[in-house]
Amino acid sequence: MAICFHFQSPLKPITFHPSTTKGVPIFRCKASLPTITTTTEPEPLFTSVKSFAPATVANLGPGFDFLGAAVDGLGDFVSLSIDSSVRPGHVSISEISGSSKLSSNPLFNCAGIAAIATMKMLNIRSFGLSLKLEKGLPLGSGLGSSAASAAAAAVAVNELFGAKLGVDQLVLAGLESEAKVSGYHADNIAPAVMGGFVLIKSYEPLELKPLIFPKSQELFFILVSPEFEAPTKKMRAALPAEVGMPHHVWNCSQAGALVASVLEGDVVGLGKALSSDKIVEPKRAPLIPGMEGVKKAAIKAGAFGCTISGAGPTAVAVIDDEEKGKEIGQRMVEAFLEVGNLRSVAMVKRLDRIGARLIDSVPR
Amino acid sequence: MAICFHFQSPLKPITFHPSTTKGVPIFRCKASLPTITTTTEPEPLFTSVKSFAPATVANLGPGFDFLGAAVDGLGDFVSLSIDSSVRPGHVSISEISGSSKLSSNPLFNCAGIAAIATMKMLNIRSFGLSLKLEKGLPLGSGLGSSAASAAAAAVAVNELFGAKLGVDQLVLAGLESEAKVSGYHADNIAPAVMGGFVLIKSYEPLELKPLIFPKSQELFFILVSPEFEAPTKKMRAALPAEVGMPHHVWNCSQAGALVASVLEGDVVGLGKALSSDKIVEPKRAPLIPGMEGVKKAAIKAGAFGCTISGAGPTAVAVIDDEEKGKEIGQRMVEAFLEVGNLRSVAMVKRLDRIGARLIDSVPR
Numbered sequence: 070m071a072i073c074f075h076f077q078s079p080l081k082p083i084t085f086h087p088s089t090t091k092g093v094p095i096f097r098c099k100a101s102l103p104t105i106t107t108t109t110e111p112e113p114l115f116t117s118v119k120s121f122a123p124a125t126v127a128n129l130g131p132g133f134d135f136l137g138a139a140v141d142g143l144g145d146f147v148s149l150s151i152d153s154s155v156r157p158g159h160v161s162i163s164e165i166s167g168s169s170k171l172s173s174n175p176l177f178n179c180a181g182i183a184a185i186a187t188m189k190m191l192n193i194r195s196f197g198l199s200l201k202l203e204k205g206l207p208l209g210s211g212l213g214s215s216a217a218s219a220a221a222a223a224v225a226v227n228e229l230f231g232a233k234l235g236v237d238q239l240v241l242a243g244l245e246s247e248a249k250v251s252g253y254h255a256d257n258i259a260p261a262v263m264g265g266f267v268l269i270k271s272y273e274p275l276e277l278k279p280l281i282f283p284k285s286q287e288l289f290f291i292l293v294s295p296e297f298e299a300p301t302k303k304m305r306a307a308l309p310a311e312v313g314m315p316h317h318v319w320n321c322s323q324a325g326a327l328v329a330s331v332l333e334g335d336v337v338g339l340g341k342a343l344s345s346d347k348i349v350e351p352k353r354a355p356l357i358p359g360m361e362g363v364k365k366a367a368i369k370a371g372a373f374g375c376t377i378s379g380a381g382p383t384a385v386a387v388i389d390d391e392e393k394g395k396e397i398g399q400r401m402v403e404a405f406l407e408v409g410n411l412r413s414v415a416m417v418k419r420l421d422r423i424g425a426r427l428i429d430s431v432p433r
Numbered sequence: 434m435a436i437c438f439h440f441q442s443p444l445k446p447i448t449f450h451p452s453t454t455k456g457v458p459i460f461r462c463k464a465s466l467p468t469i470t471t472t473t474e475p476e477p478l479f480t481s482v483k484s485f486a487p488a489t490v491a492n493l494g495p496g497f498d499f500l501g502a503a504v505d506g507l508g509d510f511v512s513l514s515i516d517s518s519v520r521p522g523h524v525s526i527s528e529i530s531g532s533s534k535l536s537s538n539p540l541f542n543c544a545g546i547a548a549i550a551t552m553k554m555l556n557i558r559s560f561g562l563s564l565k566l567e568k569g570l571p572l573g574s575g576l577g578s579s580a581a582s583a584a585a586a587a588v589a590v591n592e593l594f595g596a597k598l599g600v601d602q603l604v605l606a607g608l609e610s611e612a613k614v615s616g617y618h619a620d621n622i623a624p625a626v627m628g629g630f631v632l633i634k635s636y637e638p639l640e641l642k643p644l645i646f647p648k649s650q651e652l653f654f655i656l657v658s659p660e661f662e663a664p665t666k667k668m669r670a671a672l673p674a675e676v677g678m679p680h681h682v683w684n685c686s687q688a689g690a691l692v693a694s695v696l697e698g699d700v701v702g703l704g705k706a707l708s709s710d711k712i713v714e715p716k717r718a719p720l721i722p723g724m725e726g727v728k729k730a731a732i733k734a735g736a737f738g739c740t741i742s743g744a745g746p747t748a749v750a751v752i753d754d755e756e757k758g759k760e761i762g763q764r765m766v767e768a769f770l771e772v773g774n775l776r777s778v779a780m781v782k783r784l785d786r787i788g789a790r791l792i793d794s795v796p797r
Contacts, residue, residue: 324689325496332696
């Protein structure tokens with residue numbers, strides 16, 4: 070599938086200011102703006118940088134394939150440095166920690182693909198880069214592991230060369246990676262780059278709508294990951310090709326309610342909408358042992374809603390109180406064991422409102 | 434289909450204060466609250482009342498069957514008086530103006546059915562009522578004609594007896610009428626009663642979510658009604674029974690974008706989302722001569738978006754400026770004639786933010 074890069078006539082670059090602190094306004098980006106590539110090669114501002122990109126929860130029930138949210142304090146790190154031993158215009162992956170399954174060939178590694186795509190956008194021809202990836206996320210957990218790597222890499226390259234690209238372009242660079250790894254879907258990569266909730270309005274051209282959850286409200290995701298593999302391809306194959314009109318109308322209305330709940334900071338409404346999917350979750354949940362029991366346990370324990378995170382197998386529930394979230398997580402872990410005979414781990418994490426960011430840098 | 438009245442144990446009634454002036458906060462109602470009927474028969478506060486209920490635009494493109502909005506300055510009037518010549522507990526329709534096609538048998542008239550349903554909810558046994566209906570809306574135009582009559586009647590009865598019922602119950606009374614006339618759909622009756630945009634979250638129980646369009650923003654509907662009959666049944670029959678997954682995801686995402694645009698007061702985004710339906714409009718538009726050309730003409734003239742209002746044949750476009758709206762309306766009228774060989778009339782109307790209300794009363 071073609072990547073919709075729009076290398077149009079050069080315009081004034083959209084500067085992407087790194088968000089290194091909390092409280093930075095969430096970006097309002099329209100990726101339908103002409104995507105810009107620099108005509109002249111930018112100079113690096115740093116000899117090395119380190120970036121972080123958060124985990125993401127995609128789908129969110131009726132938000133299937135167009136809505137995702139970023140999760141605070143959980144994600145991947147990319148360290149990137151100018152390396153004269155690397156062929157100019159190329160990336161070399163020097164180290165991967167936190168996972169033994171990933172290729173160090175940058176053409177087959179999420180971080181590598183996104184780094185190369187970002188370098189191409191920036192027109193980097195004179196510098197070779199060395200990349201170190203620290204996986205803070207398990208692979209195939211339904212928490213946007215590939216998107217976190219890609220987002221961290223795209224941001225690292227962009228920051229190293231003076232942040233010439235806007236978030237829309239960083240999402241496009243990440244999408245190139247996602248397309249090769251898990252499909253052309255932006256519902257992980259967009260919130261991984263931008264933070265918060267992001268609605269994917271369209272792909273051709275790419276249009277992204279940040280949905281700003283009010284700062285005055287607290288939102289916690291309870292993420293319970295079982296020891297179980299739920300390959301995205303298998304979970305995609307479980308989807309129905311056609312949807313009956315009543316279910317279509319139902320899910321559309323719940324998607325609308327979900328969006329309204331996010332914008333209004335209504336965690337109860339958000340949970341209820343999250344739980345209401347009649348199309349995707351009913352097909353996928355039976356493929357994850359214990360998932361239906363876990364959802365029931367979460368709701369019984371006080372969660373406002375629960376569904377499958379991404380394509381699974383992680384279960385995601387929502388609540389507005391961290392302590393209560395821990396209790397609910399415990400009940401969900403018990404249910405995975407009792408009903409699904411699966412061991413699992415629970416985490417309670419805030420909504421990440423920032424997205425991928427620079428966390429360290431060494432000036433030239 | 435059963436009406437989901439929930440006559441549970443009596444609780445403190447939700448008082449529905451009439452909104453007779455602009456600027457009244459829009460009601461936040463949860464129809465999932467227990468529906469309340471009075472145990473004792475209330476005394477009438479007035480000898481007669483007059484009410485108004487606005488026209489409504491349902492569907493709004495990807496909001497098919499769950500989203501509607503009320504239109505200012507266009508609607509139906511109901512005058513209601515205590516009449517000792519009418520059998521206690523009953524309604525007699527004494528006059529219908531503005532239409533020659535409606536039955537004066539209250540059991541077959543939208544206003545009559547809603548009035549009787551409201552009287553039952555209020556437990557009215559000792560008073561007979563005489564009802565006069567003034568149709569300000571053409572029938573079968575896709576502007577919620579039946580809902581306007583029902584909403585006006587329900588509000589009139591409620592106000593006459595001291596406004597004991599909440600908006601949720603008035604919507605349920607109106608739904609009884611809608612179910613008999615055009616189907617069990619609340620996307621006209623809910624905004625007709627409540628004003629503004631209303632999202633129908635569920636029917637069992639009925640849950641309504643008002644979507645508050647910011648007061649600081651202007652929104653105009655350009656309504657162009659051709660001389661053409663588009664029976665709701667025929668338009669329903671045109672709908673596909675099944676929806677392909679890609680179109681389902683697309684329409685869901687646009688529904689989400691539509692809801693976000695309403696809440697953010699983004700008329701451009703609202704128009705774009707309104708125009709984006711890939712499921713219903715493509716099936717129905719060809720049944721209304723010229724509709725596709727009218728949509729193109731509206732967009733070309735500067736409208737932010739255009740679709741079919743309700744089940745048609747009225748075309749609805751949106752804009753943020755009244756004068757511009759009139760120009761667009763003229764282009765749409767021309768297109769209906771040129772492309773569809775249909776004469777039509779254009780109106781430019783503001784969003785109604787109030788809904789059905791008392792406009793006159795004579796105290797006892």
